Amino acid sequence: MQLLSLGAALDHGFDTVIDVRSPSEFVRDHLPGAINLPVLDDEERARVGTIYKQVAPFEARKVGAALVARNAAAHLEGALAEMPGGWRPLVYCWRGGQRSGSFATILRQIGWRAEVVEGGYKAWRQVVISALAAPPVSPVVLLDGNTGAAKTEILRVAAAQGAQVIDLEGLANHRGSIFGAMPGGQPAQTGFESRLAEALARLDPARPVLIEAESATLGALTLPKGLWRAISAAPRLRLVVPLAERARYLARAYGDICADPLLLARLIDRLRPYHSAERIQHWHGLAGQGAFEALAAALMAEHYDPRYEKHRARATHRSATLAVESLAPETVASCAAQVITAAEALIRGGDFADFTLDAPRGIA
Numbered sequence: 001m002q003l004l005s006l007g008a009a010l011d012h013g014f015d016t017v018i019d020v021r022s023p024s025e026f027v028r029d030h031l032p033g034a035i036n037l038p039v040l041d042d043e044e045r046a047r048v049g050t051i052y053k054q055v056a057p058f059e060a061r062k063v064g065a066a067l068v069a070r071n072a073a074a075h076l077e078g079a080l081a082e083m084p085g086g087w088r089p090l091v092y093c094w095r096g097g098q099r100s101g102s103f104a105t106i107l108r109q110i111g112w113r114a115e116v117v118e119g120g121y122k123a124w125r126q127v128v129i130s131a132l133a134a135p136p137v138s139p140v141v142l143l144d145g146n147t148g149a150a151k152t153e154i155l156r157v158a159a160a161q162g163a164q165v166i167d168l169e170g171l172a173n174h175r176g177s178i179f180g181a182m183p184g185g186q187p188a189q190t191g192f193e194s195r196l197a198e199a200l201a202r203l204d205p206a207r208p209v210l211i212e213a214e215s216a217t218l219g220a221l222t223l224p225k226g227l228w229r230a231i232s233a234a235p236r237l238r239l240v241v242p243l244a245e246r247a248r249y250l251a252r253a254y255g256d257i258c259a260d261p262l263l264l265a266r267l268i269d270r271l272r273p274y275h276s277a278e279r280i281q282h283w284h285g286l287a288g289q290g291a292f293e294a295l296a297a298a299l300m301a302e303h304y305d306p307r308y309e310k311h312r313a314r315a316t317h318r319s320a321t322l323a324v325e326s327l328a329p330e331t332v333a334s335c336a337a338q339v340i341t342a343a344e345a346l347i348r349g350g351d352f353a354d355f356t357l358d359a360p361r362g363i364a
Contacts, residue, residue, distance in 0.1 A: 001090060001115045003123045006131045006201040014090035014115070020099050021121065029190040031092065031117075031124050032198050037075045039068040039099050061098075068102050076106075088113045096120035125190065128197045132224035137205040138164060140230050141343040144213040144319070145239030147177065147304040148246030148296065150327045150335075151212045153253070154239070157336035163343070164209040171195045174219035176212075177304075178270050179257060181219065192221045200227075208347045210339070235318040235346045237339060241327060243305075247297035249327040258292045271303060320346055 003009050010032060017034040019026050022045045026036040040048060044067050052060035089107060091114055093099035100116045107114035117123060143151050152169050159165040172192055174180045187195070203209055213236060216223050223231070241249075257264050268283050279302060286295040322342055324335055 002118045003127050006127055006197055009124060009127055010198065010201060012090055014088050016087070016089045018089050018091045018103070019121075020091060020093050020103050025094070025121075027191075028188040029125075029194050030121070032194070034092075035079070037079060037103075039071045039093075039103050040064065041071075044071075064098070065102070068099065069106075072103055072106050076110075083112070085111055086113075088115075090115055090117060092117035092120045092124075094120050095122055124194075128190075128194050131197045131201065132193060133226045135226050135230040136166075136200055136203060136209060138203040138207060138209040139347050140234040141208050141210055141346050142213040142231060142234045142236040142317075143210055143239065143339060143343075144236040145241065146246065146308045147300050148250040148253075149239040149241045149324070150249050150253070150332065151239065153332060154336050154339055155210055155212055157332050158210060158340050161333070161336055161340060163336075163340045164203055164207050166196070166199050166209055166211045168196075168212055168214055168218060168223070171199065172218040172221045174221070176214055176218050179254060179267050183256070186219050186221055189221055193224060196224070196227070208343050210343055233317070235320070237342050237346060238319055238321045239324050239335075239339075240321050241324045243297055243300060244293075245325070245327050246300060247293045250296040250300075251292040254292075254296075258290075261287065274303065318346075 001012065017031050019030045019034040019036050020039045021030075021036075022038050022040055022042045023036060024042050026034075026038070030036070048060050048064040048067070051063055089104075089112060091100045091104045091107070096117055096119045100120060104114040104116045119126075143155055145151050152167070152175070155163075155165050155167060156170075159167070169175055169180075171187075173182050173184060173186050175182060186192070211231060211234075214223070214231070216228050251258065257267065264287050265284060268280065268287060271283075272280055283295060283298060286292075286298060320342060322335075322338060327335075
């Protein structure tokens with residue numbers, strides 16, 4: 001099978017996509033929905049490669065064939081034991097060569113209608129790169145706002161309410177700041193890009209897509225240039241939330257970091273290049289006292305908010321504001337609904353100058 005487009009890769013029609021590469025290759029990135037049935041594990045792959053380079057290609061192929069046969073037998077007796085006669089698997093490896101070809105041949109001999117991805121994972125990677133070079137097909141609206149404005153949570157609730165949303169922080173598994181690391185760590189850059197390309201491919205061009213305003217990097221990951229250009233040019237809906245309310249929200253949202261004093265201290269120390277020793281010591285004092293709302297307020301007022309305002313002073317993008325009085329859990333659904341309405345109005349409005357939506361009293 002040829003992967004000619006993202007659409008073809010996502011709507012391939014096969015029952016199962018099988019990645020026969022090693023576990024470490026699979027973890028870095030793989031085709032959407034694929035399962036990993038390695039015909040060579042990481043150690044075996046390294047062993048065969050060493051024999052190929054240091055002994056002879058013939059000897060490497062003999063050793064490799066024996067290992068592939070042994071591992072294939074284990075998969076047939078394990079993960080594939082209950083597959084019916086009409087099962088149609090799609091198999092791939094790195095280049096669509098010996099590993100996938102060998103495994104597909106075994107499956108065909110049994111009677112299953114197995115096919116191989118021409119070009120293997122490398123063909124998928126080229127499809128992803130090509131897709132990400134273009135801007136999103138839907139009109140983009142950025143949800144902006146200073147740190148602590150609950151942008152990520154509001155977008156996730158908006159998605160549950162039916163809005164089109166690209167959750168960059170979810171795809172990157174990072175909250176987008178020095179304090180943004182999340183359990184499990186970040187995916188590889190290639191894995192992030194595959195997740196992003198899949199999300200973009202599923203957009204409805206007739207509807208706006210909401211994306212959180214981010215920098216060009218999320219932790220160790222970089223946004224593709226095509227998406228970054230669209231983000232840079234997109235109109236913005238800015239959430240304006242009182243500092244005290246943002247501090248309360250951050251103390252809740254970053255409870256995992258607050259619960260780890262050593263981690264919190266290390267993260268505060270990462271701000272030393274930007275602030276005086278006295279200020280850093282003050283922040284450490286608040287952390288040591290467990291005054292997390294006060295710490296969040298100080299970090300925003302003295303570090304994050306000035307940087308946001310400096311960036312906005314240079315910006316030329318079209319924008320609107322949405323005043324938010326409360327970020328209490330029971331008000332987020334109402335706020336998300338207003339964000340959806342405001343985003344649609346931004347796209348319809350044409351001229352975005354001085355366009356402001358104010359939340360009704362008592363609603364966030």
